[in-house]
Amino acid sequence: MNSVYWNRYASRTARAVSDLASAEPFGWTQYPSHGPGAELLGQPRTALELGCGHGDAVAALAMRGVDATGVDVSGVQCEHACRRWGHIAGARFEHADVLEFLTASGRSWDVIYSIWGAIWFLDPAVVLPLLRERLTRGGKLVFAHAPPVPGAYGIQGTYGAPFSAEPQWVYRWSYEPEMWAELLHDNGFRTLHARVEAAPDPGKLGTLIVEAERPGPARSGHDE
Numbered sequence: 001m002n003s004v005y006w007n008r009y010a011s012r013t014a015r016a017v018s019d020l021a022s023a024e025p026f027g028w029t030q031y032p033s034h035g036p037g038a039e040l041l042g043q044p045r046t047a048l049e050l051g052c053g054h055g056d057a058v059a060a061l062a063m064r065g066v067d068a069t070g071v072d073v074s075g076v077q078c079e080h081a082c083r084r085w086g087h088i089a090g091a092r093f094e095h096a097d098v099l100e101f102l103t104a105s106g107r108s109w110d111v112i113y114s115i116w117g118a119i120w121f122l123d124p125a126v127v128l129p130l131l132r133e134r135l136t137r138g139g140k141l142v143f144a145h146a147p148p149v150p151g152a153y154g155i156q157g158t159y160g161a162p163f164s165a166e167p168q169w170v171y172r173w174s175y176e177p178e179m180w181a182e183l184l185h186d187n188g189f190r191t192l193h194a195r196v197e198a199a200p201d202p203g204k205l206g207t208l209i210v211e212a213e214r215p216g217p218a219r220s221g222h223d224e
Contacts (some may be wrong), residue, residue, distance in 0.1 A: 024037070025038075025056040025057040025059070025060040026038040026040070026041075026057055026060070026115070027115070028040065028115060028144040028197070028207060028209055029144070029197055029199075029206075029207040029209075030116070030146075030205075030207060031199060031200050031204075034199075034200045035197050035207065035209075036197070036209070038060070038061075040113075040142050040209075040211060041061075041111045041113060041140065041142060042110075042111065042140060044061075044066055044109070044110035044111040044139075044140070045066065045067060045110055046066065046067045046068075046069075046107075046108075046109045046110045046111075046136075047061050047066050047067070047068045047069070047109055047110065047111045047112070047113065048068075048069050048070075048071070048109040048111070048112045048113075048134070049068070049069070049070040049071070049112075049113055049114065049115070049117065050071060050098050050112065050113070050114040050117050050118035050119055050143075051071075051072055051073075051098070051114055051115075051116075051117025051118035051119075051121075052070025052071060052072050052077070052078075052081060052093060052117070053070075053072060053077050053081070053117070054077060054080050054081055054084065055070050055077075055080070055081030055082075055084060055085045055091070055093055056085075057070075057113075057115060058070040058081070058085065058091050058092075058093065059081075059084075059085035059088050059091050061090075061091075062085075062088045062089065062090035062091035063088060065090065066090060067090050068090055068091055068092070069092045069093075069094060069109075070091075070092070070093050070094070071093075071094040071095075071096050071098055071101045071118075072093070072094075072095065072096075072118075073095075073096070073097050073098065073118070074095075075095050078093050078094070078095040079095075081093040098118045098122065098127070099122065099126060099127065099130065102127070102130040102131070102133075102134055103130060105134060107134070108133075108134050108135060108136045108139070109134060109135060109136065109139065110135075110136050110139050110140070111135075111139060111140045111141075111142065112131055112134060112135055112139070112140075112141050112142075113141070113142040113143060114142075114143040114144070114145075115143075115144055116144060116145050116146075117143070117145075119143040119145070120143075120145040120146075120172050120173065120174075121170065121171060121172055121173075122173070123155070123173060124173055124175075124183045124187075128183065128184065128187035128189070129187055129188075132187055132188045132189060132214055135214040136214070137214055137215070137216025137217055138213065138214065138215075138216050138217055139213070139214050140192075140211065140212070140213050140214075141184075141189065141210075141211070141212045141213070141214070142209075142210070142211050142212075143209075143210055144197075144207055144208060144209045144210070145172075145207075145208055146174075146205065146207065146208065147174070147176070147196045147205070147206055147207070147208040148174035148175060148176060148208075149174070152174065153174060153175055153176070153179065154173060154174070154175070155171055155172070155173055156171065156172045156173070156174050157169055157170070157171050157172075158170055158172075177194035177195050177196060177208065177210070178194070180194045180208075180210050181194045181210075184210070184212045188214070188215070189212040189213065189214060189215075190212060190213045190214075190215050191210075191211075191212050192211040192212055192213055193209070193210070193211040194208075194209075194210045194211070194212075195208075195209060196208055196209075197209050
């Protein structure tokens with residue numbers, strides 16, 4: 001992933017961060033006070049966020065007694081998260097490429113999630129097998145991002161800097177809910193719910209939300 005782009009993005013958005021008391025750390029949709037919340041994650045003992053940003057969701061879980069880890073390719077984001085939430089027991093923040101982190105980790109988690117985060121920017125053929133391996137049996141995968149532009153599916157590229165600047169580009173992978181369900185099934189997941197959550201205003205863009213599970217009896221631990 002393009003760490004230069006994400007560091008620049010983090011620097012632009014730093015001023016927009018609010019206090020946890022007034023924020024919605026599990027706002028899966030782009031609309032305040034709309035859509036599901038933390039209940040999508042169930043009652044995990046351990047959790048991993050892919051693309052944790054400023055770390056609000058990781059901190060919220062840790063405050064509830066969850067052993068929560070966030071990973072982000074942006075050093076700016078991780079520095080901010082550590083400075084803001086590093087004092088909370090059970091909250092960890094890792095500066096790393098998500099694929100490299102998942103490949104090198106010897107841990108497993110009860111839930112892995114991404115709120116408009118890294119999963120959107122990773123090839124499902126590469127990341128889904130790693131996620132299945134890193135989930136405990138019965139563990140849950142949850143992610144949310146924008147639905148695809150109609151007729152434009154699979155890998156989508158865009159420039160992440162002005163056209164007159166040094167080239168930076170970002171790739172996203174976009175699929176309809178039915179295709180996500182098929183991809184998950186092909187990679188050993190059981191799809192629990194894949195849908196587009198309607199916007200509060202019918203004329204606005206909805207939110208793709210996917211919930212899946214690694215089959216098997218639920219248990220918590222760090223080993224397979």
